[in-house]
Amino acid sequence: MFPETIYGVTYMVLAPEHPFVKDITSSLARSHPFGLSAQSRRLARLKDYVERSKKKTEQERIAEGKEKTGVFTGFYCINPVNNQKVPIWVADYVIATYGTGAVMGVPGSDHRDFAFARKYKLPIIRVIGKAKDDLSEVDSEEKVLEEGILVNSQQFSGMPTPNPARDKIKDFLEERGFGKRKNQYHLRDWLISRQRYWGPPIPMIYCEKCASEKKGYFEVGSEKRDAESLNSRNQDIKESKSRIPHFSHQESPMYGWFPVPEENLPVLLPDVKDWRPKGTGKSPLASLESFVNTKCPNCGGNAVRETDVSDTFLDSSWYFLRYLATDRNDIPFPSLKFQLSVLGSQLSETGSSVVGQSVTERQKTDKLESENRQQKTDNRIKWLPVNMYIGGAEHSVLHLLYVRFLTMVFHDLGLIDFDEPFPRFYAHGLLIKEGGKMSKSKGNVVVPDEYIKKYGADTLRTYLMFLGPFSQGGDFYDNSISGVYRFLGRVYKLVSGFVEKEHLQSQARSAKENVEPAGSQIAKKVHQTIKKVTNDMEALRFNTAIAAQMELLNTFYLYQKALKRTDLEQMLLMLAPFAPHITEELWQRLRFSVFSSRLSVPSQSVISQSVTEKQKTGKQKSENRQQKTDNWSIHLEPWPTYDPKLLEEEEVTVVVQINGKVRDNFKFQISNFKFQNKVEEEALKREKVKKHLDGKKIKRVVYVAGKIINFVVG
């Protein structure tokens, strides 16, 4: 319970595994070795309860759900704030490894505690009321209040909770030395070892001899390590040692254990013929003697390796850092601490990919490259933290908890300068098949290969984005995939047709005269679409981004004769993220037709233009500079931009409502839409409007400029 409720404590609960419980049982056993006294019966009950709890797995305990069980120990403790005697219970709803494993029970202000107190007839005190004089009895679940005004709490009575009461009471407890503020992270003990083959071996060595001499990494050579105490990592290890929980009855579990010396890292996963688990409870590596047997880093005698590998959860908790340095084997990820060595080694490398350049050019390039690299290295760190994590909702608890944990550890070690890996988490929807979550065991999975075979990868990819809002997922048994297939087919046909027509130049020009009005229609639609698609992409609204592009294509077909090359290029650029292959092909063909139809090498103009544009938009990546003539990928082009001037309409459609019901609409010159009187005049001329207003008195007119005029009549 929260500290502000401390005056409402009527019992304490210990987890069955709590060390005090053992102390209590042995103390009871000592004082009552024989006999059938009440005390010894209690002892028997307590022992029985603890034994049964320990046999249950954590899962079972949780699965048993809301029904709380517990036993009284016969012992009491004193609540320091009011010197009240408080009974101590043992109950398995308290988790030993979380926090202290001991919890105060405040049945007046906690629903679970209330249920427990009711069941075992423990007293219930109201400490949070609706108002400062609310001393009503807490005799039903609904009367339990977790927030409100403190009552029955001595000098704190009358304070609102949670704050300021919580802080005031914390201060009070600290001043009196009753307790200390402490962050309690919601991370349970996390077992990272797995008895499997696939995974990174845990680089630890166990020496029987050293163990028998009670020596381990923490015991030997610590003087030496202390001498190097400037090394902050060893400092950290020393600190962590002090954090290993020591219960009075426990020996250090670490005798005989040593980490593999740094120069022998990494311990690689050995090749084996049979990697399947043996069912022995041990890792498959355990049966590989050449792997297992090694020398003790401490005494040099025979020793064995740890054969468990680490959990994939551990690896997946920092892979996003690794992505930024996949070209490097000497560092795990770009980091503040690694940065110096990164720069040094990179500058000494030479750019060997450039051929056929003059010496000066080459030198220039080299200089440019190393500058770029230097910049690239810096930027790599700047790229972090990740802007947005897109994942399933199921990631939002476990995976992200672990990632955040590791990130905070790296931050504390000074490796990175941020402690939250993903400032923004976006939960995408779940793709449903036949009304339920896909699972291999249910057999209701979508096999992409079948769809790729039938429709192609572009179609499947685009369809997945089109079938519903990204944040909500959708059901896959919809057949509209054929609509996307048709759409891409129509894109292909249109661009191919255009390219072919361009070959017959005369034909391409002949259509020119009647094309002007259609041309402006097209331009308007193109720019409206760019605007919409850009916004939609930013907001991850892929389904409507595609719908807008379908509309654009429909417009293109409508005014087919007036189409220009740039119209098609803009369309392909927008479509490229969805259908990367088909757009790439069509892009190349559009560019190729420039060459063949104009019979010159020029592209130069085209390309240099696109380079300037890139620089203008600032989107060009320095590493792309080389891609002059040999790389025309659409995927290296900048995203299209729209011209706001081209978005403007000459006319607006004004909707006429009468009492909020749509009755008519008419076009109005955009130059006049600001003048309500003109719009009103025009509206009142309309036959339909007259009819509906006939004989009624206009009480009010609401005009939303350029959109709606609403007559309120009596």
Place this chain on the structure above:
RNA sequence: GCCGGGGUGGUGGAAUGGUAGACACGCAGGUUUCAAAAACCUGUGAGCCUUAAAGCUCAUGAGAGUUCGACUCUCUCCCCCGGCACCA
């Protein structure tokens, strides 16, 4: 139990408080074809009325509220999906 996301045509889904149903699928009719597939064109929320055109009414899970106007905002309720570690 707690947390999160939803509920709109026959279907998937669109709609900064301003013409509900964009864009697709499906279906119906047509063009093309020896025929079919493919492609293309037209229509398509429900109901009423009409020869037709037009028109009217009802519709966004249910019910209230705010507003000139509500799929959208507020409240109450129902249902569906997903997640969950009794975290004190």
